[in-house]
Amino acid sequence: MGDHFPRGKTAVAGAATFGVGEAPGFSAMEIAARATQLALGDAGIALSEVDGLFIALPDDLFGALSFAQYLGIHPRFTDNNRAGGASFMSHLVTAVMMLDAGYLDCAVIAYGANQRSSGGKLSTPARADRWDGPYAPMYPLSFYALAAARHMHAFGTTREHMAEVAVAARAWANTNPEAFAKGPLTIADCLAARMISTPISVRDCCLVTDGGAAMVLVRSDRARDCPQPPVPILGAAAATWYNSLSQAEDATITAAAESGPRAMAMAGVTPAEIDVVQVYDAFTINTILFLEDLGFCAKGEGGSFVADGRIAPGGALAVNTNGGGLSCCHPGMYGMFAMVEAVRQMRRQAANQIDGAQLALAHGNGGTLSAQATVIFGASDTI
Amino acid sequence: MTGAAQLWDEALAAGKLLLQRPVCGGAALFPPREFAPGTGEELEWIEASGRGTVYSVTWIQRRPPEAPYNVVLIDLDEGARMMGRVEHVTPDTLAIGMAVQARIAEGPLVVFDVVPAGER
Numbered sequence: 001m002g003d004h005f006p007r008g009k010t011a012v013a014g015a016a017t018f019g020v021g022e023a024p025g026f027s028a029m030e031i032a033a034r035a036t037q038l039a040l041g042d043a044g045i046a047l048s049e050v051d052g053l054f055i056a057l058p059d060d061l062f063g064a065l066s067f068a069q070y071l072g073i074h075p076r077f078t079d080n081n082r083a084g085g086a087s088f089m090s091h092l093v094t095a096v097m098m099l100d101a102g103y104l105d106c107a108v109i110a111y112g113a114n115q116r117s118s119g120g121k122l123s124t125p126a127r128a129d130r131w132d133g134p135y136a137p138m139y140p141l142s143f144y145a146l147a148a149a150r151h152m153h154a155f156g157t158t159r160e161h162m163a164e165v166a167v168a169a170r171a172w173a174n175t176n177p178e179a180f181a182k183g184p185l186t187i188a189d190c191l192a193a194r195m196i197s198t199p200i201s202v203r204d205c206c207l208v209t210d211g212g213a214a215m216v217l218v219r220s221d222r223a224r225d226c227p228q229p230p231v232p233i234l235g236a237a238a239a240t241w242y243n244s245l246s247q248a249e250d251a252t253i254t255a256a257a258e259s260g261p262r263a264m265a266m267a268g269v270t271p272a273e274i275d276v277v278q279v280y281d282a283f284t285i286n287t288i289l290f291l292e293d294l295g296f297c298a299k300g301e302g303g304s305f306v307a308d309g310r311i312a313p314g315g316a317l318a319v320n321t322n323g324g325g326l327s328c329c330h331p332g333m334y335g336m337f338a339m340v341e342a343v344r345q346m347r348r349q350a351a352n353q354i355d356g357a358q359l360a361l362a363h364g365n366g367g368t369l370s371a372q373a374t375v376i377f378g379a380s381d382t383i
Numbered sequence: 384m385t386g387a388a389q390l391w392d393e394a395l396a397a398g399k400l401l402l403q404r405p406v407c408g409g410a411a412l413f414p415p416r417e418f419a420p421g422t423g424e425e426l427e428w429i430e431a432s433g434r435g436t437v438y439s440v441t442w443i444q445r446r447p448p449e450a451p452y453n454v455v456l457i458d459l460d461e462g463a464r465m466m467g468r469v470e471h472v473t474p475d476t477l478a479i480g481m482a483v484q485a486r487i488a489e490g491p492l493v494v495f496d497v498v499p500a501g502e503r
Contacts, residue, residue: 130388131413131414131465131466132466134490134492135454135466135467135468136443136452137441137443137454137466138443142441142443142454145441146440146441146454146456147439149439149441149479150438150439150456150479153439153479153480194444195444196443196444197441197444197454198440198441198442198444198451198474244466246456246464246465246466247414247464251439251456
């Protein structure tokens with residue numbers, strides 16, 4: 001046993017975002033609550049029907065309890081899983097299994113943060129541990145920098161390759177009304193950007209925005225009666241190999257190399273069949289690492305894979321079609337937005353819709369490349 | 384009774400860089416643990432040679448005139464990896480793959496010096 005997954009038995013019936021970009025005057029909880037209200041409206045499901053709550057908030061360790069109180073409901077089950085930006089994909093795994101088992105009937109996964117309006121920098125209670133901390137690495141940035149430097153050393157990946165990721169994300173954002181960062185961005189702009197922790201410059205970093213998102217999950221028979229096209233969940237897997245990147249066996253290989261193949265095996269699909277890919281691009285190196293680890297190219301070839309606009313609009317593979325954390329939004333834990341964009345693509349409602357897309361992959365990352373979780377969504381006519 | 388982390392701290396304060404390894408063999412490990420990760424086997428303490436190799440490096444920029452400082456990952460010869468800092472180097476004189484030697488600096492804190500080519 002292990003990795004038994006109820007392929008297609010559950011579906012996303014509602015999805016929404018709220019306050020993407022700037023939401024001055026709103027608390028994280030208020031943003032999450034508004035996103036939940038919109039997602040429930042989208043699903044045509046009443047708040048009183050929600051019996052499972054899954055949430056990770058930036059600074060509330062008992063987030064789901066506070067959220068239940070705020071919403072005024074008495075859920076059968078709450079989950080505050082904190083795997084950083086991969087939390088929400090992990091929430092989804094639990095929610096799907098509980099829905100399929102009949103323990104829950106309607107699960108909400110939600111997130112909200114106001115880090116742009118409240119402080120202007122990444123809001124996280126996480127920090128380097130006692131073994132790494134004395135050397136004053138920037139948390140989490142320097143850990144990604146160490147992985148990037150090693151990837152460059154091992155495979156000849158360049159800053160130009162990393163810049164390609166940022167430029168592609170911006171190109172997608174430029175035609176997404178919801179995206180926060182718009183305007184021209186060139187490889188030269190990225191290479192000239194202020195260095196922060198070598199080889200990561202400010203243009204290799206995700207945004208600092210506000211924003212929230214929520215999804216409503218039900219069993220597929222119920223989803224078919226909801227107003228929106230149901231988005232079946234075909235596979236989902238989480239993997240953790242360490243917390244601090246300093247303890248990675250190989251800093252160029254993440255646990256996405258486990259979560260991706262497991263999720264795709266559950267779904268019965270291969271990387272070549274995936275039409276749209278949404279990965280958590282906290283830093284440009286992430287996209288390169290995850291495209292390799294998820295099997296879209298061989299280990300070490302991520303740099304050349306993203307070169308020449310191959311993941312930009314019109315390229316060989318549609319990656320982060322909303323503009324990603326680099327140019328759409330990044331309220332601190334982006335995973336939720338990767339899933340909502342995948343859902344929009346499967347419903348044929350995305351701002352940058354990929355024609356005929358039947359399979360979408362959403363990949364979350366948390367900590368210092370630590371927590372990895374992958375979800376495969378289908379379109380309503382995929383199964 | 385003392386946990387492994389505190390024992391390591393006490394040894395460092397006494398001027399020793401300790402590592403652990405499984406009693407039945409295998410690579411050394413760091414940070415200290417109560418038992419071998421993955422297997423649960425019993426561990427023994429060994430004193431590290433302090434020899435290592437730079438696995439990765441990042442230079443953290445600061446507002447001038449403050450100079451950038453480095454944060455490195457070091458592969459110790461015994462098989463463990465740890466975060467660290469290499470002293471008396473610049474971005475031009477520190478690279479992945481270089482040989483380094485651990486030293487216990489004030490703090491106490493384990494720091495590293497580059498071993499000149501040919502001295503190892």
